[in-house]
Structure formats: structure tokens, C-alpha cells
Amino acid sequence: MINIFLVVLLLFLVVVGVYAILTRSLIASVIALSVFSTTLTVIFLILQAVDVAMTEAVIGAGLVTSFFVVTINKTEEN
Amino acid sequence: MIYIPLFIIMCSIILTFYRVVKGPTIPDRITAADSIGTQFFAVIIMLAFLFKADFFLDIAMVYAVLLFVDILVMAKYLESKRVSDND
Amino acid sequence: MELIINSTIIILFILGLYGLLTQRNIIKLAICFNIMEASILIFFLTVGYKPEGSYPIIRPEVDSYVQPLPQALALTAIVIGASTTALMLAFAIKLYKRYHTLDIDKLRRLRG
Amino acid sequence: MLYSRTVIIIMLSGLFLLALLTFAELPPIFYDFADKTSVYIQEGVVDTGVTNQVTAILFDYRGFDTLGEATVIFAAALIISYFAPRKKAPMLGVRLGVLVRYGVASILPFILIFGMYIIFFGHISPGGGFTGGVVLASIVIIFDITFGFGQGRVHLLSRDTKKSIESIGLVMFILIGIWGVFFEGAFLANSSTLVEKGTLGEFVSGGMIPILNIASGLKVGAGLAIIFNNLVKEN
Numbered sequence: 001m002i003n004i005f006l007v008v009l010l011l012f013l014v015v016v017g018v019y020a021i022l023t024r025s026l027i028a029s030v031i032a033l034s035v036f037s038t039t040l041t042v043i044f045l046i047l048q049a050v051d052v053a054m055t056e057a058v059i060g061a062g063l064v065t066s067f068f069v070v071t072i073n074k075t076e077e078n
Numbered sequence: 079m080i081y082i083p084l085f086i087i088m089c090s091i092i093l094t095f096y097r098v099v100k101g102p103t104i105p106d107r108i109t110a111a112d113s114i115g116t117q118f119f120a121v122i123i124m125l126a127f128l129f130k131a132d133f134f135l136d137i138a139m140v141y142a143v144l145l146f147v148d149i150l151v152m153a154k155y156l157e158s159k160r161v162s163d164n165d
Numbered sequence: 166m167e168l169i170i171n172s173t174i175i176i177l178f179i180l181g182l183y184g185l186l187t188q189r190n191i192i193k194l195a196i197c198f199n200i201m202e203a204s205i206l207i208f209f210l211t212v213g214y215k216p217e218g219s220y221p222i223i224r225p226e227v228d229s230y231v232q233p234l235p236q237a238l239a240l241t242a243i244v245i246g247a248s249t250t251a252l253m254l255a256f257a258i259k260l261y262k263r264y265h266t267l268d269i270d271k272l273r274r275l276r277g
Numbered sequence: 278m279l280y281s282r283t284v285i286i287i288m289l290s291g292l293f294l295l296a297l298l299t300f301a302e303l304p305p306i307f308y309d310f311a312d313k314t315s316v317y318i319q320e321g322v323v324d325t326g327v328t329n330q331v332t333a334i335l336f337d338y339r340g341f342d343t344l345g346e347a348t349v350i351f352a353a354a355l356i357i358s359y360f361a362p363r364k365k366a367p368m369l370g371v372r373l374g375v376l377v378r379y380g381v382a383s384i385l386p387f388i389l390i391f392g393m394y395i396i397f398f399g400h401i402s403p404g405g406g407f408t409g410g411v412v413l414a415s416i417v418i419i420f421d422i423t424f425g426f427g428q429g430r431v432h433l434l435s436r437d438t439k440k441s442i443e444s445i446g447l448v449m450f451i452l453i454g455i456w457g458v459f460f461e462g463a464f465l466a467n468s469s470t471l472v473e474k475g476t477l478g479e480f481v482s483g484g485m486i487p488i489l490n491i492a493s494g495l496k497v498g499a500g501l502a503i504i505f506n507n508l509v510k511e512n
Contacts, residue, residue: 001081002128003166008088010173012095017177017200019099021184026192027104027155031111033196034148035098038118040203041141045125045134047210048220049236050403051331052243054137054395056206058411059247061115062144063501064199066151066418070509071192071254073155073368075261131220133403140395140404140412143388147415147422150381154422158368171300178296179289186285221330222402223322230318233330237339240331241346244407244497248353251504255357258508262362 006046013039030068037061084124091117104159108152115145170211177204191257191267195250202246209239325467326475327400327483335405336489340465344454347447347493350500354443358507366509369425381423388416396494400483406490410497417502421509436506439499446496453485453492 016039020032037060044053094117097110119138126134181201185194213232221233261267264275317330317338325333335343392412399405420433434442457466467484475482 005081005084005088007166007169008085010169012088012092013203014173014176014180016095017180017203020196020200021180021188021193025104026190027152028098028107029193029196031098031107031152033199035095035111035114036200036203038115038141040206041137042118042121042125043207044210045122045137047207047214048129048218048231049210049239050131050133050137050220050222051329051405051408052206052210052236052239054140054403054408055240055243055411057137057141058144058408058415059243061141062147062415062418063411063505064247064250065148066422066505067251067254067508068192068195069151069155070366070368070505071258073158074258074364074366074509075192075267129219133220133222136395136403139391140408143391143412144415146384147419150377150419151422153377154371154373155368157373158371172297175293175296175300179293182292183285183289186289187282220403221318223318223328223330230330233317233321233334236331237334240335240407241342244411245346245349247501248350248504251357251508252353255361255508259360259362262364 002046006043009039009043009046013043026072027069030065030072033068034061034065037064080124080128084121084128087117087120087124091121104156108149108156112145112149115141115148119145170207174204174208174211177201177207189268189270191260191269192254194269195253195257198253199246199250202242206239206242209235209242322477325483325486326477327486328478329400329402329405332400332405332486332490333483336486336493337465337467340454340489343489343493344450344465347450347496347500350497351443351447354500354503354507357504361507361510363510369421369509373423378423381419385416385419388412388419392416392494392498396490397487398480399490399494400486401478401480406493407497409490410494410499411501413494413498414501414505418505421506425509434502436503439503439506442495443499443503446492446494446499449492450489450496453489457485 013036016032016036020029020036023029023032037056040060041053041057044056091114094110094114098107098114101107101110119142122134122138122141126132126138178201181197181204184197184200188194188197213235215229215231218229218231219227221230221236223230257267260272264272266272266275317334321330321333322328325337327333392409394409395404395412396406396409399409417433454465458464461467467486
């Protein structure tokens with residue numbers, strides 16, 4: 001049963017990745033990357049990797065997203 | 079039988095992701111992403127019940143804290159856009 | 166099950182590679198790089214996984230654990246990936262300040 | 278563009294098939310690899326005295342890799358502080374509302390406590406130096422994002438303080454390694470003859486591993502905070 005849930009999560013991961021790459025808007029791509037790393041966290045938890053899941057949650061949800069948003073903000077014409 | 083709410087929340091996440099894809103404005107997408115994060119928070123807690131692992135609750139907590147940073151940064155970005163674009 | 170996980174790993178890697186080859190914005194290239202890295206992480210973790218194993222914190226009431234070595238390697242890879250992403254974004258800011266564009270085709274034309 | 282999009286898709290399809298064939302030759306995933314090669318599971322507790330085996334591998338068996346990783350973060354912070362242009366991000370000039378400011382100010386001490394909990398209990402629960410360090414770095418990020426407006430703003434930590442904290446973490450790591458050379462016979466050996474190993478699963482256990490956790494937490498937290506502050510160009 002948990003395998004079916006893992007398959008659903010993997011399919012969702014691929015869909016989010018496709019959207020993050022193919023969308024035009026940069027900030028939408030960054031938002032999709034945040035959702036992507038969240039899904040990755042839950043997949044790591046199902047694969048029983050608690051430390052990796054914790055690090056991925058911290059870095060993917062908070063740190064890398066703020067790096068990207070600050071960079072987008074600095075490279076836009078105002 | 080904790081699988082039933084797990085799959086229901088997963089369906090809800092997929093429906094919320096439709097709003098991320100479709101949402102015409104940036105605030106729609108950000109709110110939808112925050113909502114997805116909160117639902118994954120619930121999924122992590124259900125997995126803690128499923129695997130009988132109380133350490134998963136630590137991960138849920140640290141994820142909630144860092145999701146707050148995420149939304150705060152995006153809110154500040156939107157605020158600067160609103161001031162500069164003035165619409 | 167194995168086929169699905171393997172296909173997901175390969176699809177994510179190929180997807181990131183496709184993005185690297187076709188996208189033109191430098192920030193988008195960093196996003197594609199993150200997605201490729203995620204596929205490698207899933208591959209690392211599936212190597213040491215077994216279905217009934219528990220997470221590798223030794224407790225007296227459990228006797229079946231997953232392998233901890235790929236998890237340690239994946240943890241190192243995640244932290245270094247964050248550093249390299251920050252480095253890429255710093256170069257993007259530097260290029261934007263120098264040339265006022267992030268399009269790599271225009272950058273190539275500007276270099277002559 | 279150098280190649281057209283169809284050429285790229287055809288090439289990547291070929292690569293996909295090649296990778297699928299390669300993966301078919303690998304040993305199966307759900308194969309009890311963990312039982313046959315579980316040296317870390319069987320002997321790790323006796324060797325290191327910590328229950329979290331990922332921490333045991335990171336800071337005992339492969340501690341030298343961890344030192345290299347800390348060096349990578351140090352180099353990244355150095356290069357970014359040299360390269361990033363001295364232009365302030367425009368989003369920092371916006372003042373958030375009073376509710377957000379006071380709410381964030383009241384939530385920051387709890388995040389500090391939580392990050393220190395993750396660092397200090399890294400050897401008996403998930404987490405450790407890297408994760409706790411990133412949580413500590415997120416305090417600086419939250420502070421700069423929320424209170425980063427105007428000219429006469431207060432700094433949570435000055436730039437020199439952060440550089441000092443980062444250097445202290447790295448020097449502490451290396452000094453513990455040299456300590457291991459003198460008393461145990463190898464670089465970064467777990468010096469359990471001078472420091473008590475303690476009972477398994479308690480807070481005081483594992484010899485030098487909790488101290489290495491604290492050192493790498495300081496290092497990673499200060500390093501990532503320096504990287505973020507150089508990206509937004511604040512002090």
C-alpha cells in the first residue's frame with residue numbers, strides 16, 4: 001500500500017519538475033521548485049532516510065528558495 | 079487504516095497544484111504553494127503514525143519553520159513589486 | 166516497482182538535461198541543475214533501501230535497518246549542492262550587472 | 278541556438294534508452310544489500326557510541342570528508358563575498374507591516390532554541406551539525422528580510438562577528454582532529470580515552486562526536502549566513 005503512495009508521489013514529482021522547467025515565469029518556476037523539494041522530502045521519509053529528509057526540508061524549502069528570490073529581485077529591471 | 083486520509087490529502091495536493099499551474103497572478107501561486115506545504119505537513123505526521131516513528135515529528139516541525147521563511151521572503155518580494163509597479 | 170523508481174530517476178535526469186540544453190535564462194539553468202541533483206539523490210537512497218527496514222537509529226526493539234552509508238553521502242551532496250547553487254546565482258548577478266541581460270545567446274553575441 | 282529542439286529530443290531519447298538498459302543491469306533495488314554489508318549497523322554502536330549511524334559515519338568513519346565539505350562552504354562564501362556586486366536588493370527597502378515585524382520578533386528565540394536542539398541532539402536523533410546550522414542561518418535570513426529597510430537599521434550580527442564564528446568553527450574542527458593525532462593515533466579519531474563515551478543513547482555519549490557537531494553547526498550556519506548576506510549585499 002505504501003508502494004502505491006510512493007508511485008503517486010513520484011508521478012507528482014515528475015509533473016512538478018516538468019512544470020518547473022517549462023514555465024515561462026521565473027518566480028513561478030521558483031515556487032514550483034519549492035513544491036518539488038517538499039515532495040522530495042516526503043519521498044525521502046518513505047525511503048526511511050530521516051537525516052536526509054530533514055536536511056532537504058531545511059535547505060530546499062527555506063534556503064535555496066530565498067537565494068533564488070533575492071537573485072530574481074536583483075536581476076529585474078525596476 | 080491511515081491510508082484513506084493519506085490518499086485523500088494526496089488528491090487534495092494534486093488539485094491544489096492545479097492552482098499553482100493555472101493561477102493567473104503570482105499571489106495565487108504563492109498561496110497555493112503554501113497550502114501544499116501545509117498539506118504535506120499533515121502527510122508527514124500521518125507517516126509518523128504509519129511507521130510508528132516519533133522522530134518524524136521533528137522533521138515536520140523543522141519543515142514548518144522553514145516554510146515560514148519561504149513564504150516571508152516571497153511576501154517581501156511581492157510587496158516590493160506592488161510598491162514599484164503601483165498596481 | 167523497481168522499474169517505476171528507475172524510470173523516475175532517469176526521467177528526472179533527462180528532464181534536467183533537456184532544460185539545460187534548451188533554456189536560455191541563467192537562473193532557469195540553476196533550477197534545472199537542482200532537478201538533476203534531486204534524481205541523483207533518489208538513486209543514492211534507493212541503493213541502501215529495503216522494504217521492511219527502519220531508519221538507521223539503533224534501537225533495541227528493532228533489528229532491521231536500512232543502509233546508512235548512502236544516506237551520509239546524500240547529506241553531503243545536499244549541502245554542497247546548496248553552496249554551488251549560491252555560487253551560480255552570484256555569477257548570474259555579476260553577469261547581469263556587467264551586461265544587463267541574463268539570456269545566454271545574447272551574452273554569447275556580446276562576447277563577440 | 279546551436280542545435281534545434283528536435284535534434285535535442287532525439288538525442289535525449291537515445292540517452293534515455295541507454296540509461297534504462299544500464300539500470301536493468303544493476304542489481305535489484307529491493308535486495309537485502311543492507312543485511313549483507315551492514316558493518317556500520319552491527320559494529321557502529323560499539324565503535325562510536327552513538328545511536329544515529331548517519332552521524333557516526335559523517336563524523337567518525339568519514340570525518341575527513343566532512344572537513345572537506347566544510348572547506349567547500351568556506352570557499353563558496355569567500356568567492357561570493359569577492360564576486361557579488363555591491364548593489365543592494367531593492368526588495369529590502371520595503372517596510373513590512375507592524376504585525377509581521379512583532380510576530381517575527383517574538384518567534385525568533387524559539388527558532389534559536391530549536392536550532393540548538395537539533396545541533397546538540399544530533400548524535401541520538403535525526404539532525405546534526407549541518408541541519409541545525411542551516412536553521413541557525415535561517416534566523417539571520419528572517420531578520421534581514423523582515424527588518425531590512427531604511428538606512429539606520431540594526432544588525433543582528435556584524436560581518437566581522439559572522440566571519441569570526443565561521444573561523445572558530447573551522448579551527449575547532451581541525452584542532453579536534455589534531456587532538457586525535459596526538460592521543461589516538463589518527464587524524465579525527467574519536468578521542469574516547471580522554472572524553473567519556475557515556476552510556477549509549479544518553480545526551481553525554483559518543484566521545485568527541487557532539488563537539489564536532491557543534492563545530493560544524495557553527496561553521497555551516499555562519500557560512501550560509503555570509504553567503505546570503507553577500508547575495509543581498511548587507512553587512
